[in-house]
Every structure is written in structure tokens, then in C-alpha cells.
Amino acid sequence: xxxxxxxxxxxxxxxxxxxxxxxxxxxxxxxxxxxxxxxxxxxxxxxxxxxxxxxxxxxxxxxxxxxxxxxxxxxxxxxxxxxxxxxxxxxxxxxxxxxxxxxxxxxxxxxxxxxxxxxxxxxxxxxxxxxxxxxxxxxxxxxxxxxxxxxxxxxxxxxxxxxxxxxxxxxxxxxxxxxxxxxxxxxxxxxxxxxxxxxxxxxxxxxxxxxxxxxxxxxxxxxxxxxxxxxxxxxxxxxxxxxxxxxxxxxxxxxxxxxxxxxxxxxxxxxxxxxxxxxxxxxxxxxxxxxxxxxxxxxxxxxxxxxxxxxxxxxxxxxxxxxxxxxxxxxxxxxxxxxxxxxxxxxxxxxxxxxxxxxxxxxxxxxxxxxxxxxxxxxxxxxxxxxxxxxxxxxxxxxxxxxxxxxxxxxxxxxxxxxxxxxxxxxxxxxxxxxxxxxxxxxxxxxxxxxxxxxxxxxxxxxxxxxxxxxxxxxxxxxxxxxxxxxxxxxxxxxxxxxxxxxxxxxxxxxxxxxxxxxxxxxxxxxxxxxxxxxxxxxxxxxxxxxxxxxxxxxxxxxxxxxx
Numbered sequence: 001x002x003x004x005x006x007x008x009x010x011x012x013x014x015x016x017x018x019x020x021x022x023x024x025x026x027x028x029x030x031x032x033x034x035x036x037x038x039x040x041x042x043x044x045x046x047x048x049x050x051x052x053x054x055x056x057x058x059x060x061x062x063x064x065x066x067x068x069x070x071x072x073x074x075x076x077x078x079x080x081x082x083x084x085x086x087x088x089x090x091x092x093x094x095x096x097x098x099x100x101x102x103x104x105x106x107x108x109x110x111x112x113x114x115x116x117x118x119x120x121x122x123x124x125x126x127x128x129x130x131x132x133x134x135x136x137x138x139x140x141x142x143x144x145x146x147x148x149x150x151x152x153x154x155x156x157x158x159x160x161x162x163x164x165x166x167x168x169x170x171x172x173x174x175x176x177x178x179x180x181x182x183x184x185x186x187x188x189x190x191x192x193x194x195x196x197x198x199x200x201x202x203x204x205x206x207x208x209x210x211x212x213x214x215x216x217x218x219x220x221x222x223x224x225x226x227x228x229x230x231x232x233x234x235x236x237x238x239x240x241x242x243x244x245x246x247x248x249x250x251x252x253x254x255x256x257x258x259x260x261x262x263x264x265x266x267x268x269x270x271x272x273x274x275x276x277x278x279x280x281x282x283x284x285x286x287x288x289x290x291x292x293x294x295x296x297x298x299x300x301x302x303x304x305x306x307x308x309x310x311x312x313x314x315x316x317x318x319x320x321x322x323x324x325x326x327x328x329x330x331x332x333x334x335x336x337x338x339x340x341x342x343x344x345x346x347x348x349x350x351x352x353x354x355x356x357x358x359x360x361x362x363x364x365x366x367x368x369x370x371x372x373x374x375x376x377x378x379x380x381x382x383x384x385x386x387x388x389x390x391x392x393x394x395x396x397x398x399x400x401x402x403x404x405x406x407x408x409x410x411x412x413x414x415x416x417x418x419x420x421x422x423x424x425x426x427x428x429x430x431x432x433x434x435x436x437x438x439x440x441x442x443x444x445x446x447x448x449x450x451x452x453x454x455x456x457x458x459x460x461x462x463x464x465x466x467x468x469x470x471x472x473x474x475x476x477x478x479x480x481x482x483x484x485x486x487x488x489x490x491x492x493x494x495x496x497x498x499x500x501x502x503x504x505x506x507x508x509x510x511x512x513x514x515x516x517x518x519x520x521x522x523x524x525x526x527x528x529x530x531x532x533x534x535x536x537x538x539x540x541x542x543x544x545x546x547x548x549x550x551x552x553x554x555x556x557x558x559x560x561x562x563x564x
Contacts (some may be wrong), residue, residue: 044061394457398483
């Protein structure tokens with residue numbers, strides 16, 4: 001019932017409630033005159049005979065404070081228990097109607113004054129409703145989210161050293177300057193489509209393209225960006241496309257839970273470090289820093305995430321309660337699992353579980369402890385991983401280590417790889433950085449040098465990161481380590497290459513500072529230095545027999561990342 005209708009019926013209701021109907025003779029004209037002419041009260045406390053315990057106290061207070069249409073008697077009383085005459089009811093009702101009329105007139109005046117603004121606002125609301133309706137009718141999927149990332153890299157390298165006359169192998173400063181000495185501007189674009197059907201599963205489809213590998217029409221490293229080949233390979237680069245500027249399906253896998261503690265991942269394009277493949281990643285050093293050699297937790301042989309991309313599956317047992325607990329995971333990936341030719345050394349060879357499979361299988365046992373600083377308390381983690389690789393070269397390493405691990409897919413080389421990695425994050429960030437470290441060793445059974453003893457390669461790294469350096473949101477970081485280098489070559493023919501006495505060691509450093517320009521844009525200037533860039537091959541001079549030449553690179557870049 002509308003307010004006005006209620007007010008019209010109020011006199012009748014009041015009359016019915018009166019214990020005795022008053023006629024003209026019963027009306028106290030003097031009292032009514034006093035009631036009607038008394039000045040309106042502004043607070044219920046002005047009534048001496050009204051107490052907060054009275055049952056109608058709140059209703060009377062609202063009439064006074066909201067409408068100001070209640071009057072009392074000259075002696076400061078309200079006389080709430082006294083029967084009301086019809087004349088008194090009419091006087092009260094009239095006073096309230098006058099106040100309501102005043103409010104209504106004021107609203108009409110305001111509506112007229114802002115008539116144009118209200119019309120514009122109404123039009124905007126109507127337009128918004130139409131757009132929402134159109135979006136709901138034409139949206140791609142209610143379960144799919146798009147996450148994109150575009151990265152620009154501008155930089156150059158300066159090569160130095162005495163290795164200039166190696167005629168047998170193209171690993172010397174003259175060769176490096178000629179092929180990788182220009183200033184370059186490269187890009188990488190990734191589009192992730194994440195779909196969930198139950199709220200707990202994940203179907204990921206990733207489209208990716210870049211121009212780090214080589215110029216259009218060339219698939220060899222002589223046309224590669226300096227950031228797409230060798231130890232200067234960047235994490236943001238990819239060696240998957242055979243040409244530049246080619247959009248490819250970089251990821252296609254489905255991850256789903258199996259009970260409360262297990263998760264399973266199956267994919268036609270999946271990598272060993274994707275969701276559901278490993279129970280934990282034993283490093284907090286950011287993978288999107290600079291050099292790719294520092295993104296394998298110190299063990300590129302065990303965590304072969306570069307070449308270990310293809311058809312595969314993994315299962316993870318996770319017993320983490322809060323932030324503490326064990327994880328156990330195992331997975332298998334065949335880089336050429338889409339090929340049906342199981343014959344080793346034949347064009348188009350591959351398959352899953354055949355002798356021609358370029359595959360890797362990783363088993364990891366990890367433990368996480370403590371709590372991250374955002375929750376309270378320091379955090380740490382430790383993991384041991386074993387990987388068996390078949391016909392699979394190292395993810396990254398010196399040219400000598402890469403040659404021993406296999407010149408390419410299906411090279412007939414197998415390896416046993418072990419990694420031990422961990423991290424620690426302090427409770428209070430500041431001058432004390434987070435620390436990530438790791439060590440790896442690989443043992444090869446291969447046909448490249450036909451050795452009677454298994455060659456070996458070692459690697460390690462230490463990564464430090466200072467969050468919120470100078471400005472909140474900006475991070476400072478550095479890392480030092482050695483890419484996989486040959487420490488044991490075995491007995492083999494060809495002493496000219498020094499295989500019986502490996503001198504393949506190298507050292508790499510990187511320093512970077514990430515500016516958080518906006519929530520979606522970061523700018524990262526970085527410097528790096530690699531001593532013995534080509535390892536043992538850069539130290540050898542086959543024309544003179546000298547084995548102490550130097551082969552170094554110092555580089556700088558500016559990386560800008562856009563996330564959307």
C-alpha cells in the first residue's frame with residue numbers, strides 16, 4: 001500500500017481505535033486549540049512523560065526526527081496514554097502531510113534541475129545493459145581465460161680473447177663476432193588459453209611465435225640471434241620453430257586431480273615442468289630473468305625443459321599440508337612421439353617407448369618447509385631428481401658437452417642425469433636475499449666418440465634475488481654458475497680435440513634489475529659475462545696446437561615485458 005493511501009486511511013483507523021466515539025459535544029475545544037497551536041518539537045526528549053521503555057517510543061521518535069510533525073501540550077507532555085479525538089488525529093495527520101508535501105516538492109525541483117544529467121545516465125545504463133546482453137550471447141566460452149605475454153629484447157654482445165685461428169671448428173672470436181656481433185631487436189609472444197570444465201582441472205593451449213632462431217627460410221645457427229644459440233640463449237627465446245615469425249602450438253595438455261593427493265597430466269605438447277608433471281620446482285630464482293642456463297635449478301641434464309617438449313604424461317603425489325610436506329612425481333616425454341617410424345637413424349623416426357624415441361623420463365622427490373614471507377616465516381625447499389634421457393641432447397651446455405650428449409635427436413646417445421637443488425626465502429626481506437642453488441651431473445653412453453668409458457658433465461649455479469629493492473615492486477637479482485661442461489671424456493681416438501684431457505670449464509654471471517612500471521609492464525636492464533663461451537673448443541687452436549686460448553663474451557640487453 002502506498003504511503004499516501006496509508007495516510008488517507010489513518011483517520012478512519014484512528015477513529016476505530018478510539019475507545020468511545022466523540023461527538024461535537026465531547027470535544028475539548030480549548031485543549032485541541034492548545035495542541036494545534038503548540039510549536040512542533042524537534043526531539044523526543046522534550047516530552048517529560050515519554051520514556052525509552054514505552055512500547056511506541058521508537059515510532060514516536062521517527063515521526064519527530066524524520067518528519068517533524070508531532071506537537072505536544074504547553075506543559076511539555078505528550079500524554080501518550082490519553083485517547084485521541086478525531087480532531088486531534090486530523091491535526092496530527094495534517095501536519096505530517098504538510099511535511100511530506102514539502103519533501104515531494106523538493107524532489108520534483110531537484111529532478112527538474114538535473115533532468116538532462118538523469119537522461120544521459122539513463123541512456124548509459126541502457127547502453128551498458130545492451131552490451132552485456134550482447135557479450136553474454138556471443139562470448140567464446142564461460143570456462144576459458146586468455147592470458148598473453150609479449151616480450152621485446154634489445155641488446156648486443158662483445159667478444160674478446162685470443163681464440164682466433166681455429167680452422168677445424170668454428171668456435172673462435174672471429175667467428176662469433178661475424179655471426180653474433182650485431183645489435184639485435186627480438187621478440188616473443190605467447191597466448192595461453194586456460195580452460196576448466198570442473199573448476200579443478202586445466203586444459204591449456206599455448207600459441208607462440210618469436211624471431212630468435214634464424215632468418216626466414218634458414219634453420220641453422222649461423223642465422224640465429226645471439227640470444228637464440230649457445231650459452232647466450234635467453235630464457236624468453238624458444239628453439240622450437242624452424243623459422244622466424246611462425247605461430248605454433250607450443251603447449252597442449254590436460255591436467256586433472258585424481259583423488260585428494262594425486263594429479264595427472266596428459267598432453268600432445270607438454271614439457272616436464274608443466275602443471276602436474278613435477279610436484280615442486282626447487283628454485284625461487286625467477287625463470288624470466290635473463291640467461292637460460294640459470295633456469296634449470298643448476299641441473300640442465302635432470303631438468304631438460306628445453307628439448308624435453310613433446311607427447312607425454314606425468315603423475316604427482318602431493319602430501320603438502322599447509323606449506324610443509326613431501327611430493328613425489330614421475331613423468332615421461334617423447335619429443336618425437338608424433339612420428340610413427342620406430343627405426344633409429346631413419347628419417348622421420350620416433351614414437352613413444354621405441355629405440356628411436358627422443359625421450360626423457362624424470363622422477364623427483366621433494367620437500368617444502370616453512371611459510372613464505374607473505375604468510376609469515378621463512379620458506380625452504382629441497383629436491384632430488386633422476387632423469388634418463390634417450391637420444392636427447394642436453395638442454396644447454398658447452399659445445400663439447402652438447403656434442404657428447406648427442407649432435408641432435410636420434411643420435412644414439414643415452415644418459416643418466418642426477419640433480420640436487422634447493423632454495424631458501426628469508427622471513428624478513430631486505431638486504432638478505434632469497435637463495436637458490438643446485439648441482440647436476442650427467443653420465444653418457446653414446447656413439448659420438450665411440451668411447452669405452454662413459455663421459456661425464458657437471459653443472460651448478462647460485463641465484464640471489466632481492467625483492468622490493470629501492471622501490472616496492474622492483475627486484476634486483478644476480479646469478480653465477482657453470483653450464484654443463486665435460487669433466488670426464490673417457491678414452492677415445494682423436495687427441496687433437498683433447499678428449500683425453502678435458503679443459504671444458506666455463507663460468508657465467510648475470511646481473512639484472514626489474515622495474516615494475518605498471519601492473520602489466522616491466523622493464524629489465526641486464527648485464528652478463530661468460531668466460532670460455534665455447535668451452536674446450538674455444539681454447540683449442542688446431543693450427544698451432546695451443547690449448548690455452550681465451551674465448552669470452554660480455555653482453556647487455558634491455559627486456560620489456562607486457563602481460564595482458
